[in-house]
Amino acid sequence: MLSAYTDVVIFFLAGAGFVLLTLAIGRLLRPHNPYPEKLVPYECGEIPVGEGQVPYNIRYYIFALLFVVFDVEVVFLFPWAVVLRELGMYAYVLMVIFLVMLVDGLVYAWRKGVLRWV
């Protein structure tokens, strides 16, 4: 059982290793000539004003929060989905009730206008 996941680990390492190896080989081929003007962050030719790492719009944060709610919901759905055939109609109705409660949250967010992108 565990050996099935050694392949997963190897694949992650191999992906990262491939990038590192190609970068190392590329180092022999490519020029290296940095000077301050070249290293300035690109802002369409202007000299950048302030840092690039600025505080950013809160709107994205709300989508992330809603995502967490739904993703946790999906984790509950997976085991239910696999054994639905054995559990039958009773489990189906229960899960519909659960989903209705969650969709209620989405509808609430919708009506409140937090999902509106203005």
Add this chain to the structure above:
Amino acid sequence: MYEWLLGTGMSQSLANIIMGVLKSLIIIVFLAVSALILVLMERKVAGRIQNRPGPNRLGPGGMFQTFADAIKLVSKEDVVPSGADKAVYILAPLVIFAASVALWVVIPFGPNLVVQDLNIGLIYLAAVTGINVLAFLMAGWSSNNKWSLIGSMRSAAQLVSYEIPLVLTLVAVGMMAGSLRLGDVVAAQQGGIQNWFVFPQIIGFIVFVVAGMAEANRKPFDLPEGESELVAGYNTEYSGFRWAVFFLAEYANLIVFSALATTFFLGGPSGPLLPPIVWFFIKTYAVIFVTMWIGWTLPRIRIDHLMNLGWYVLIPLALINLGWTGLYVLWRG
């Protein structure tokens, strides 16, 4: 091969590791070759759609154009912008490429032709595709560039929004197959075209393709790197081979998502006469062609429309698909 390794008196775990490394090398070579083919295919398809020939100078029909591009990219200077968070900046391409390689662990190319048919395959796919968001955020934040930051924030909002309908369709697929193992999903669709999941789950298929295109940053949904507004989005500051890694990962994600659409809805590697792996590639490339076709036909979507499509259309549709699939499964028994 495995038996031969054991025959040389090697311990079982070492033989497992060597086999894993060999398989990962095969997958990486496969991904690199597919990216070369796909870049050329994309440019040719785009050319034909826009009534022009596309690349046609290097080799017959422009065949060697992408090789030339790849060599150029490897020999380009590697610029790290001043003020960049260097460790994160270097790590971001590693993370995105490692994730796109790791996705291939569970994808079946044919009967028994799969690296590891994990018994939680569907959850594994959902988890590993989630890593992309991290890589985009790392790249955008560490570059110390405003375009990168805006692009990465957009891609985070887009990817998390479209991951929900995507995962909800995965739940419906798991329900049809009665298993989270991709091998079982393919097995449930054996025995002819009438058993393909695309017919009972036509809504799920459409949701999956649209959400998958958004997850892979394909054309109408390529806001994170919208050239006309954000220069290049999260990878603005990346140059040379580091940039090429993002590009490679994007094409790897495209082919992963097409292979998944094939596996989940189009019967996977099953078909008459030809060997299974050929069928797998025919179906996968057919899906890729359709996504390119859509991408080069439609203009880029606006970000508020993108979010509305995700939250108000795709998620309700995915939930309807889930409810319908449950009834279908109970009815068919």
